Amino acid sequence: MKALPLILFALISLAQWAVPLSQIFRYEQTLSKGTLIRLKCSAPDPYDPLRGRYLAVRPDQDDVAIAKSAKLHRGQHAYATLKTGTDGLTVLDELQAEPPASGDFVRVTVRWESEGKAHIEWPFDRFYLNEALAPEADKWFAESIRGSKGVIAEVRVHHGTAVLENLTFDGKSFREILKQRVN
Amino acid sequence: MNASHHRWLHDQLPQWERDSLVTAENAAMLRHRHPVDDSQPGVAQLIMGALGALLIGAGLIAVIGYNWDDFTRPVRLLFAFLPLLSSQVFSSIVLRKGDSVAAWVRETAAMLQTMATGACIALVSQIYHLGGQWPDFLFAWLLLSLPLVWLLRSTSVAIFYLIAIAEWSIHQCDLGKVWHHSPLIYPLLLLGLFPFWPGLRLDKPLSVTLRWIMAWSAVFGLGAAAYFATQQHFDRSWGHEEVFFALGAFTAAAITLFPLSPNALAAPSRHKPQIVLGFLYLLVFGITNTFLESGDDIVKGYAAAAKMPWAWVLIAAAAMFAFQALRTHRWAVLAVSSITLVPLVGLVFGTNASAAIPWLMTLHLLALGITLIVLEFSGRRGAPRLGAALLSILLIARMCESDLSLLAKGLAFIVIGVAFLIFNMFMGRLKARLTHPQP
Numbered sequence: 001m002k003a004l005p006l007i008l009f010a011l012i013s014l015a016q017w018a019v020p021l022s023q024i025f026r027y028e029q030t031l032s033k034g035t036l037i038r039l040k041c042s043a044p045d046p047y048d049p050l051r052g053r054y055l056a057v058r059p060d061q062d063d064v065a066i067a068k069s070a071k072l073h074r075g076q077h078a079y080a081t082l083k084t085g086t087d088g089l090t091v092l093d094e095l096q097a098e099p100p101a102s103g104d105f106v107r108v109t110v111r112w113e114s115e116g117k118a119h120i121e122w123p124f125d126r127f128y129l130n131e132a133l134a135p136e137a138d139k140w141f142a143e144s145i146r147g148s149k150g151v152i153a154e155v156r157v158h159h160g161t162a163v164l165e166n167l168t169f170d171g172k173s174f175r176e177i178l179k180q181r182v183n
Numbered sequence: 184m185n186a187s188h189h190r191w192l193h194d195q196l197p198q199w200e201r202d203s204l205v206t207a208e209n210a211a212m213l214r215h216r217h218p219v220d221d222s223q224p225g226v227a228q229l230i231m232g233a234l235g236a237l238l239i240g241a242g243l244i245a246v247i248g249y250n251w252d253d254f255t256r257p258v259r260l261l262f263a264f265l266p267l268l269s270s271q272v273f274s275s276i277v278l279r280k281g282d283s284v285a286a287w288v289r290e291t292a293a294m295l296q297t298m299a300t301g302a303c304i305a306l307v308s309q310i311y312h313l314g315g316q317w318p319d320f321l322f323a324w325l326l327l328s329l330p331l332v333w334l335l336r337s338t339s340v341a342i343f344y345l346i347a348i349a350e351w352s353i354h355q356c357d358l359g360k361v362w363h364h365s366p367l368i369y370p371l372l373l374l375g376l377f378p379f380w381p382g383l384r385l386d387k388p389l390s391v392t393l394r395w396i397m398a399w400s401a402v403f404g405l406g407a408a409a410y411f412a413t414q415q416h417f418d419r420s421w422g423h424e425e426v427f428f429a430l431g432a433f434t435a436a437a438i439t440l441f442p443l444s445p446n447a448l449a450a451p452s453r454h455k456p457q458i459v460l461g462f463l464y465l466l467v468f469g470i471t472n473t474f475l476e477s478g479d480d481i482v483k484g485y486a487a488a489a490k491m492p493w494a495w496v497l498i499a500a501a502a503m504f505a506f507q508a509l510r511t512h513r514w515a516v517l518a519v520s521s522i523t524l525v526p527l528v529g530l531v532f533g534t535n536a537s538a539a540i541p542w543l544m545t546l547h548l549l550a551l552g553i554t555l556i557v558l559e560f561s562g563r564r565g566a567p568r569l570g571a572a573l574l575s576i577l578l579i580a581r582m583c584e585s586d587l588s589l590l591a592k593g594l595a596f597i598v599i600g601v602a603f604l605i606f607n608m609f610m611g612r613l614k615a616r617l618t619h620p621q622p
Contacts, residue, residue, distance in 0.1 A: 005334050009278055012330040013271045016300050017264070019323055020307040024260065027311040054312075075359030125314035164312040 030163045034156030035104045037082060037090035041153045041167075054126040055137060055174075057153055057164060061092055063117050064108075070097040072110050072118055079105045079160060080120065089152070095120070099160055107160035124155070124164040133178045140181060189217045232287035233294050233339035240298020256310055263306035270299040278334060293337030297328040318354040321347055329375045338393060341376060345393075345400040348372040352407040358414050366411045367493065369404035373397075391454055398438075398456035405434045412493035425484035426491075428468070429526075433488070433497035435464035436520040440504035440513075448511065462519050466573065469522040473545045473580055478529075478537030485526045515566050518554050522547065548577050571606045575599050 041059040064080055072078050072095060079099045080092040092106070095118050099105060109121040129137060151174065154166040167174035196210045205213070243266050254262075270292070277284050277292040301324045307313075308320070325347040332341045352366035362368075376397070389397075409430035417423050439461030452459055472481050488494040501520070508517050525547045529540035555570030578599050582592050 005278055006275070008330065009275060009334050012327070012334070013275075016267060016271070016296075016303070016327050019327060020263065020303050023304075023307050023311070023313075027313075057312075073359060075357065075361070123314065124312060127312050128309045 026161055027163050030156050030158040030161045031165065034158030034161075034163065036165070037084075037104070037155050037157055038088065039091075039153045039155060040089050040150050042151060054128040054134075055167065057122075057125055057127050057167070059122055059153060060150075062122070063119055064092045064095045066113060066116055066118050067094045067096045070095060072097060072113050074110060074112050076110050077107055078110050078118065078120070080108050081105050082157070092120075104157050105160055106157055106162045123162045124153075127153075127164055127167050127174075129175070129178070133175065133182060136178045136181050137174075140178060192217050232291040236291045236294030236298060236339075239295060240302060243298065243302045259310050260307070263303045263310070266299040267296075267303045270296040274331070274335065289335050290337050290339050293331045293335040293340045294343075296331055297324075297340050297343060300324060300327050318351050321351050321354075325351065325372075332376065338390065341393060342396055344376065345396050348375075349400040349403040349407075352404040356407050356411045356414070358418070360411070365415075366404060366407035369408050373401065373404065394454065395456045398460055401438060401457065402460055405438070406431065408493065409434055412491055416487070416491050423487065425480040426487045428471075429481070429484035429488045430491075430494055430497065431464060432468045432523045433494060433501060435461045435468070436523045437497050437501040437504060439465065439516055439520050440501055440508050442504055442507045442511075443513075445511075448513070458516060462569070465519050465522045466576075469525075469544055469548050469551075470576055470580055472526070473541050473548065473577065474584060475538075475541050478540045481526050481540055482530065482537045485530065514558055515555060518551050518558075522551070545577065545581070548573060552577065567610055568607065571603055571610075575603045 039059045039061070041057050066072055070078070076097075078095045078097060080095050081100055082090050082104050083093045084090055092108075095108075095110070096105075099107075107123060109123075111119045111121050113119070150169075152168045153164055154168060156163045156165050169177060192213065196205070196213060199205045200207060200210050246262075274292040274296050277289055301320075304320060304323060325344055328340055328347075329344055331337055332344060348369060351372075352369045355365050409427055413423055413427045413430065414421075416426070438457045441457055443455070447455065471477055501523070505517060505520065508520075522544075525544050526540050529536045529543050532539040552570045552574035555573070556567045559567040559570075579596065582595050585592075587595075
């Protein structure tokens with residue numbers, strides 16, 4: 001009987017490892033095997049009390065046409081197919097209720113739907129920054145973001161999972177731009 | 184008597200023996216009857232242990248929050264798992280040593296592991312820039328921490344769990360959530376603390392603080408469930424307060440009637456927070472529905488609630504608990520819970536129900552107030568002061584609604600106030616006489 005609590009404890013400890021490890025496995029798979037897509041977005045600088053400073057990544061597109069065959073409702077997960085525009089940036093094509101058989105797609109959440117279109121929630125919304133760099137991001141935004149170029153989010157997509165890999169501006173890594181400004 | 188009272192008694196007994204207030208035999212009997220359990224942590228020790236673990240956990244999170252940009256991803260992941268591994272090793276040592284370990288050390292180990300688990304998940308999501316929602320993170324965290332309450336018998340993690348399930352339920356009230364990811368599963372989450380439930384045989388009684396936290400958690404969790412069920416039913420996140428009010432009454436009845444062990448039944452009211460909070464809601468519900476203009480709302484509320492599955496879950500639970508309460512002769516609790524039945528009786532009047540319910544409710548509360556007083560004087564467990572307060576509030580409510588002059592209302596309030604004070608003094612003297620019988 002004395003062994004039972006220890007066995008239970010071992011199982012719990014394994015579960016405590018399994019949850020973050022399964023996340024790591026899924027996101028590593030996406031980063032190594034996923035297709036790179038580029039999305040135009042904005043990225044102001046807020047703060048998370050648990051995870052520190054980050055840039056709130058907000059892709060410009062958050063309304064998507066719903067495929068004719070799909071019936072979607074608020075709160076539901078849906079699958080957005082992707083297409084590349086003439087400027088090389090990716091846009092969401094249409095929303096389906098089931099994962100498409102081929103091609104790249106992103107799993108998103110439907111916030112609300114109206115007249116054949118859905119307002120969606122992206123699976124990523126933040127890009128974490130070093131505490132020393134974050135305040136510089138705010139200044140940089142105030143000085144530079146008024147131009148037409150905008151911030152580009154580089155995202156890896158694999159079987160519907162999307163992982164934000166980097167933020168770039170004018171082809172340069174956003175993190176590198178900030179590091180140069182700090183140094 | 185709680186543990187601190189027992190300790191106080193043990194401190195006093197030697198002096199009482201020296202003063203010949205008690206014999207050595209009596210003192211031994213008292214020590215046996217009110218033992219001091221040193222395996223239980225003292226409040227100060229427990230708080231300090233939990234606080235220490237919390238501070239270390241908060242420190243970990245702050246270090247994580249810095250975001251160590253110069254390290255590679257694998258190194259940063261190592262940072263996430265090292266505290267978790269260390270806390271698990273510490274907990275396993277504590278667990279293996281069993282009862283020989285001080286209770287506060289057990290509390291500290293459990294709390295540290297809880298914090299390290301949360302920090303690990305948070306750091307992984309930071310490294311991969313995952314957005315994620317606070318409720319999803321909290322849900323994973325609380326489920327992974329729950330077994331520590333069982334294995335390490337940790338009060339502080341139990342408190343964390345109770346607060347977390349209530350917080351999660353409130354956050355999950357969004358329209359459109361599937362039922363198994365909504366506050367409707369709150370009762371199942373509460374079931375996670377099954378060995379801590381009141382009314383069950385435990386090796387040690389549940390502390391009063393934990394009971395109050397559990398009761399408040401249930402109020403917020405079940406309140407969130409009632410709100411969620413209402414907005415799902417109407418597919419709208421606003422309006423229909425009358426339905427929410429009715430569901431609240433069914434919830435309060437179920438909480439109030441929750442079965443108790445014989446020991447818990449004999450305990451004072453402050454040890455039974457679920458009854459205190461349930462009574463409060465039901466009495467406010469009852470008094471509100473005595474006002475003539477409330478009739479329409481309560482009819483609408485009950486009629487709509489009758490079409491909601493969640494209302495039937497609550498009614499079924501309350502009915503089962505009421506059956507058990509009948510068997511254990513909990514008349515006062517049954518009497519107060521019966522307030523929820525009045526609108527049902529009123530519905531018999533069909534189209535006139537909205538006019539009949541306030542009058543029926545007034546009569547019912549009148550009978551209830553008198554019953555709570557009479558029960559006490561007939562040698563059963565009643566609640567005379569509550570009964571008298573109920574009668575007074577009922578009279579005040581009727582006076583407010585009447586067309587009498589301000590002078591008449593004022594005089595009536597004074598008479599009611601004086602009568603209430605006299606009754607209160609009478610009850611105080613009666614209690615004193617019963618506690619210290621005259622020779």
